[in-house]
Amino acid sequence: MDDQETNPAAPTALVTGSTRGIGKAIADMLRQRGVHVLTHGSGDGPTGRAQLSADLDDPAAPAQLWADALAAVRAAGRTRIDILINNAGLFDAAPIDLSDIAWLDAWDRTLRINLSSAAQLSRLAVRHWQEGGNAGGRLVNIASRAAYRGDSPDHWHYAAAKSGLVAMGKTIARHYAGDGILAYTVCPGFVDTAMVGDGANASDAADLARDIPLGRVARPEEIARIAAFCALDAPESMTGAVIDANGASFVR
Incomplete structure (x- = not known):
């Protein structure tokens, strides 16, 4: 079902990082449930360009992405974004024997994309849901088991970012439930996506x-x-x- 064919009364969702992998699967499933979905990517994905393009490594990009999403919502004759799913992520290695500058650059980039951009979008979503008698909204963060069990020696930054995403979601849930704003976090382990391929060869599947x-x-x-x-x-x-x-690879 195409976005424009969904019921005008159905909710609208913005899904970041939705040109492939988990994000694309989420966007497809929400469409099947009749949701009007706004997809996001930083360029062309395996299935083509997303409706909204933004490089979340740019600190100014999340605010522009949100503004573009609201403009797309209004152009479709709708009034609000009901659901934000923070899925966009980066899994680049940063071995500790890199130079200081290279290691810090990798750390900062991972935190900008995996945590800070999600925080910026979540803040804008919370304010949107609080304004003008809006009836709340739902936030879903896609984190990782790394938030709890840590990750490889080359991925301190990834584990730290995902742990921050979990803590942020809990904080939003605690403080804005009275406004009808609900927050949930999903922590996958390894998933059969292109992102896993970036960190592990297909031959490593076994x-x-x-x-x-x-x-x-x-x-x-x-x-x-x-x-x-x-x-x-x-x-x-x-x-x-x-x-x-995570298939019981980490149990809390």
């Missing part, structure tokens, strides 16, 4: 599976089902919840 009691990495559609549940179906009393989806 090695990854050995660390997962389920015997395989997650499928993007599995994470999408959880995200769609949080965005549309999760009870209000679940706000603040963190949902693990």
Whole structure:
């Protein structure tokens, strides 16, 4: 179902990093549920260009992305964004034997894309949902099991960013539930996406599976089902919840 064919009364969602992998699976699943979806990417993805383009490594990009999303909403005859799903992410390595400048540059870039941009968008969403009698909204952050169990020696920055994403979601849930603003976080382990391919060769799949009691990495559609549940179906009393989806490779 195309975005423009959805029911005008149906909710509108902005999904960042939605040209491939988990983000694309989330966007596709929300569309199947009748949601008007605004997709985002930093350029052409495997399935073409997203509706909204923004390089989240640029500190000014999140605010522009939000403004562009609101403009697209109004152009479609709608009035608000009901759901924000922060999925965009980066999994670049930063070995500790890099030069100081290179290591810090890698750290800063990962935090900008994985955490700071999500924080900026979440702030704008919270303010949007508080304005003009708006009836709240739903925030879904896609974090990682790395938030709790850490990651490889080359990915301190990735684990730190994802841990910050979890803490941010909990803070939003605690302080804005009275405004009808609900926040949920999903923590996948390894997922069969292009991002995993950036950090591990396809030939390493068997090695990854050995660390997962389920015997395989997650499928993007599995994470999408959880995200769609949080965005549309999760009870209000679940706000603040963190949902693990890692095949029991890390259990809290």
